[in-house]
Amino acid sequence: MxxxxxxxxxxxxxxxxxGHIYSQLDPQIKRISSLYVACVTELFPPPRxxxxxxxxxxxxxxxxxxxxxxxxxxxxxxxxxxxxxRKVQEFSSSDxxxxxxxxxxxxxxxxxxxxxxxSSHLFFFVSHPESFSRPQIKVSPDQVxxxxxxxxxxxxxxxxxxxxxxxxxxxxxxxxxSGEYQVQSVQEGDTGSYTCQVTYxxxxxxxxxxxxxxxxxxxxxxxxxTITPAQVxxxxxMTVTCDAALRTSAGNNTQLEFAFSRDxxxxxxxxxxxxxxxxxxxxxxxxxxxxxxxxPTNKVRKKSHVTNVHISGECGMLMLCLFVPPxxxxxxxxxxxxxxxxxxxxxSEYTLCAAVQEYSFYGLCVCNMTGNDSQxxxxxxTKVRLRNASGK
Numbered sequence: 001m002x003x004x005x006x007x008x009x010x011x012x013x014x015x016x017x018x019g020h021i022y023s024q025l026d027p028q029i030k031r032i033s034s035l036y037v038a039c040v041t042e043l044f045p046p047p048r049x050x051x052x053x054x055x056x057x058x059x060x061x062x063x064x065x066x067x068x069x070x071x072x073x074x075x076x077x078x079x080x081x082x083x084x085x086r087k088v089q090e091f092s093s094s095d096x097x098x099x100x101x102x103x104x105x106x107x108x109x110x111x112x113x114x115x116x117x118x119s120s121h122l123f124f125f126v127s128h129p130e131s132f133s134r135p136q137i138k139v140s141p142d143q144v145x146x147x148x149x150x151x152x153x154x155x156x157x158x159x160x161x162x163x164x165x166x167x168x169x170x171x172x173x174x175x176x177x178s179g180e181y182q183v184q185s186v187q188e189g190d191t192g193s194y195t196c197q198v199t200y201x202x203x204x205x206x207x208x209x210x211x212x213x214x215x216x217x218x219x220x221x222x223x224x225x226t227i228t229p230a231q232v233x234x235x236x237x238m239t240v241t242c243d244a245a246l247r248t249s250a251g252n253n254t255q256l257e258f259a260f261s262r263d264x265x266x267x268x269x270x271x272x273x274x275x276x277x278x279x280x281x282x283x284x285x286x287x288x289x290x291x292x293x294x295x296p297t298n299k300v301r302k303k304s305h306v307t308n309v310h311i312s313g314e315c316g317m318l319m320l321c322l323f324v325p326p327x328x329x330x331x332x333x334x335x336x337x338x339x340x341x342x343x344x345x346x347x348s349e350y351t352l353c354a355a356v357q358e359y360s361f362y363g364l365c366v367c368n369m370t371g372n373d374s375q376x377x378x379x380x381x382t383k384v385r386l387r388n389a390s391g392k
Contacts, residue, residue: 045069047079047114056102059205064097066112078115084108091115101205135163137196137209146219147299150186154179154196154209162199167192175199185299191216218247220256223293223304232285233312238278242291242304257294262287270294286311 045068052063066079081089081097083106089097091113099106136155144150154163156179165173165181167190173181175197183190197208223244232238242258257270262285268276270292278285288308294301 047112049110049112051110056106057203058103059101059200059203062099062102062106064110064112066095066097066114068114080113082111082113134207135196135198135209137165137194137212139194139212139214143217144186144214145217146187147295147297148186148216150183150190150214152181152183152194152196152212154181154198156198160201162201164197164199166195166197169193186216187300188216188218190214219254219295219300220247220293220302221245222302223258223291225289225291225304225307227289227307227309231312232281232309234282236281236311238281238285238309238311240276240278240289240291242274242276242293244274244293244302254295257296259292259294260289261291262289264288281311283311283313285309 047066047068050065050067052065053060056062064081066081068077076093077095078091078093079089079095080087080091095112097110097112138153138155140151140153141148152165154165156163162175162177163173163179164171164175179196181196191214193211193213195209195211197206199206221244223242226241226243228239228241229236240260242260244256244258246254246256255272256274257272258274259270260267260276274291274293276291286309288306290304290306292301292303
């Protein structure tokens with residue numbers, strides 16, 4: 001006896017597969033002893049992959065779902081997900097694979113598995129608008145010198161974007177519709193590494209450009225103030241000089257202007273002369289001097305350090321008078337002065353008062369003049385008439 005079975009091939013997803021089973025006693029007689037119809041119920045159809053949004057925009061949330069329907073209500077399935085043949089989510093009870101913010105790396109060929117059956121394949125890619133590729137920052141001019149106007153452009157086309165600019169990671173212009181950032185009269189302090197950032201308004205996704213380093217060349221040095229002579233005495237001619245050196249070839253045609261100040265007050269406004277003269281120095285000319293250099297357009301200005309100028313008076317800090325001829329009865333005795341110092345409004349200036357003892361004679365006074373801090377010594381002579389208490 002022979003037994004035969006015939007099960008038709010499945011041509012698509014189905015629930016029931018049926019076939020015939022029969023037995024044959026005698027091939028010559030071909031009498032069918034029995035005929036059976038057998039049906040096998042499919043546990044679950046092959047899963048299908050679906051995507052929550054199509055196309056997927058970079059930065060958007062993406063959900064990949066593995067869908068199938070078990071034929072038995074109590075059947076529990078587990079699902080796994082693959083991208084380009086590599087597993088991205090192990091088997092679990094969740095039929096969804098989620099990506100909160102899709103990136104270009106999430107593009108690929110996704111499949112899912114329901115425990116014992118492989119799914120169909122679904123290929124999709126994460127797209128992004130061409131206008132929202134990584135922005136580029138461009139700087140003009142290429143070579144930057146103090147006083148120049150520098151313009152930075154953040155290249156992006158999409159109108160649904162806003163732009164921000166940064167120097168050394170610190171924001172210099174917040175998000176706004178303009179892709180341009182401009183620095184008027186650029187200074188050395190504006191040197192740094194600049195980037196721009198674009199935000200895509202529909203979903204808030206941000207992208208930043210590569211860094212562009214901007215180096216600002218010095219146009220001229222900080223001025224240096226000098227005093228001639230180094231030690232000034234009342235009556236001297238004093239010259240204050242302000243020196244600044246042009247640094248770049250761009251500055252060769254630049255004519256600098258100079259101004260001078262004392263104790264914070266203006267002495268002379270800006271002119272092309274870098275010298276300030278005091279023909280006859282007086283004690284009131286002492287003080288803290290500084291100067292400032294600038295370009296004629298006033299785009300670049302620099303100040304010198306402060307220099308203190310002390311002007312010594314004709315008589316210094318000590319007066320000792322010796323008298324000739326000696327007094328009538330005081331041949332061995334010299335008259336002495338009790339010296340009193342009165343400080344004036346400037347710490348470096350003094351006036352000298354003398355209270356003489358009661359001697360009545362004429363004498364020749366030799367004045368030993370020692371300046372502040374004993375920096376120098378001078379000698380002078382003056383006639384002094386000494387009167388007694390009666391005024392004679």
